[in-house]
Amino acid sequence: MAGTTTETFAERLTGILNGGALSLMISVGHRTGLFAAMRGHPAATSQEISDRAGLSERYVREWLGAMVTGGIVDYDAPAARYRLPGDRADLLTGVGTNFAITAQFIPLLAAVEDPIVECFRRGGGVPYAKYTRFHDVMAEDSSQTVVGALETTILPLVPGLLDRLHEGIDVLDVGCGRGRAINRMARLFPKSRFRGYDISDAAIAGARAEANRHGARNVRFEVQDCAGIADREAFDLVTAFDAIHDQSRPDAVLSGVRRALRPGGTFLMQDIRCSSHLHNNLEHSFAPFIYTISCMHCMSVSLAAGGEGLGAAWGEERALEMLRAADLEVLAVHHLDHDVLNTYYVGQPRT
Ligand SMILES: C[S@@+](CC[C@H](N)C(=O)[O-])C[C@H]1O[C@@H](n2cnc3c(N)ncnc32)[C@H](O)[C@@H]1O
The missing domain is CATH 1.10.10.10 (Winged helix-like DNA-binding domain superfamily/Winged helix DNA-binding domain)
Incomplete structure (x- = not known):
C-alpha cells in the first residue's frame, strides 16, 4: 500500500x-x-x-x-x-447477518492447508470430499443469505413469480447442496413441483432427510453432475444459489440450464459479488475473504475435477459474458442489502 x-x-x-x-x-x-x-x-x-x-x-x-x-x-x-x-x-447469533456462521469458513479452509500448499507446488486441486464440514457450514450460510429472504426479497426480483409459484410451476435448483432453499420453497408453494440436483451424495442425503422431516411430497432430490443436465424444456424456473463459480464446467451447466428451461422460463442465479478485474476490487470490503475462499476451495475443487478453476472472484463481467454465451438473456442484475457478498442475476432463454 x-x-x-x-x-x-x-x-x-x-x-x-x-x-x-x-x-x-x-x-x-x-x-x-x-x-x-x-x-x-x-x-x-x-x-x-x-x-x-x-x-x-x-x-x-x-x-x-x-x-x-x-x-x-x-x-x-x-x-x-x-x-x-x-x-x-x-x-x-442473529438470522440475516450472522458473522459467526461465516467465521466457520476460516477453520474449514485451514483444515486443507497442507493439500493446498501441495497444489501450489504441483498444480491440480483438492476435491470436495476433503472439506469435511463444507456442506454443514454452507447450509447454515445459505440459511442466512437465501432461505430467510426467499419470499420477501429474492423471489420478488422476478415480476409475477410469487403468483406463478402459488399457482403451480416446475422448479429446478442446480447445485442445491443440503437443499435448504428448495425445501423451503416446497413448503411455501405446495402447488409447485421442485427438484434439486447436486453431485454430492452427502448433501443430497441431507436434503432428502429435511424433506422427509417435513413430509414434503412436492420435492425430489437427485445426485447428478449438473454439467450433464439431460432435461429439455422441463422447468419454468431454474435457480442456482452460489453454485456456478465452483463447477468444473460452468459453461456446460449454464447451457444445460438454458435447455432445461421452457420458453419464457426464468433463470435466477445468485453468485459472488465482485468485479472480474482485480483493480476494481481494491475497495471491496470482503475482497481478501473472497480471494481466500476461492484459492482454498472454489477454484481448487473445480481444478480437482479437471475443470477450469473459474474461482469465486470470476466477477460480474465474466458472469454476464458466460450467461450470454449460454444463450441466456440477462434481464436484470441486483445487489441486495441483506447479502453483501452476492449478486443476483435474472435471465431467460434467448428466443
Ligand atoms: C457453494 S455450494 C452451494 C450449495 C447450495 N446451493 C447453497 O446455497 O447452500 C456449491 C454446490 O455445488 C455442488 N456442485 C459442485 N459441482 C457440481 C456438479 N458438477 N454438479 C452438481 N453439483 C455440483 C456442490 O456439491 C455444492 O453443494
Whole structure:
C-alpha cells in the first residue's frame, strides 16, 4: 500500500494475526453455543456461563480472554463478570447477518492447508470430499443469505413469480447442496413441483432427510453432475444459489440450464459479488475473504475435477459474458442489502 511505513505495516500485520485468531475463536463460540448462551443475559462469571452452555469452565475462561481482549465481550474486572452486549449478540447469533456462521469458513479452509500448499507446488486441486464440514457450514450460510429472504426479497426480483409459484410451476435448483432453499420453497408453494440436483451424495442425503422431516411430497432430490443436465424444456424456473463459480464446467451447466428451461422460463442465479478485474476490487470490503475462499476451495475443487478453476472472484463481467454465451438473456442484475457478498442475476432463454 502506497505511503505505508514499516511501523504502520507491522501494526497492520499484528491486526491481521489477531483478526485471524479471533475468526477461529468466533467459530468456536458459534459451534459450542457460547454466543447463544450469553445473548440477553446480564454480566456473569465464567462458571455461570459455562454451566449455562454445558461446557468446561477452563476452556470457556480462555475463550472469554480472547473475546474480551478482542473487543467482543465486555469485562467487569473487579467482579470477574462477562457480558455480550445486545447489538454485538445480534451480529453473532442473529438470522440475516450472522458473522459467526461465516467465521466457520476460516477453520474449514485451514483444515486443507497442507493439500493446498501441495497444489501450489504441483498444480491440480483438492476435491470436495476433503472439506469435511463444507456442506454443514454452507447450509447454515445459505440459511442466512437465501432461505430467510426467499419470499420477501429474492423471489420478488422476478415480476409475477410469487403468483406463478402459488399457482403451480416446475422448479429446478442446480447445485442445491443440503437443499435448504428448495425445501423451503416446497413448503411455501405446495402447488409447485421442485427438484434439486447436486453431485454430492452427502448433501443430497441431507436434503432428502429435511424433506422427509417435513413430509414434503412436492420435492425430489437427485445426485447428478449438473454439467450433464439431460432435461429439455422441463422447468419454468431454474435457480442456482452460489453454485456456478465452483463447477468444473460452468459453461456446460449454464447451457444445460438454458435447455432445461421452457420458453419464457426464468433463470435466477445468485453468485459472488465482485468485479472480474482485480483493480476494481481494491475497495471491496470482503475482497481478501473472497480471494481466500476461492484459492482454498472454489477454484481448487473445480481444478480437482479437471475443470477450469473459474474461482469465486470470476466477477460480474465474466458472469454476464458466460450467461450470454449460454444463450441466456440477462434481464436484470441486483445487489441486495441483506447479502453483501452476492449478486443476483435474472435471465431467460434467448428466443
Ligand atoms: C457453494 S455450494 C452451494 C450449495 C447450495 N446451493 C447453497 O446455497 O447452500 C456449491 C454446490 O455445488 C455442488 N456442485 C459442485 N459441482 C457440481 C456438479 N458438477 N454438479 C452438481 N453439483 C455440483 C456442490 O456439491 C455444492 O453443494
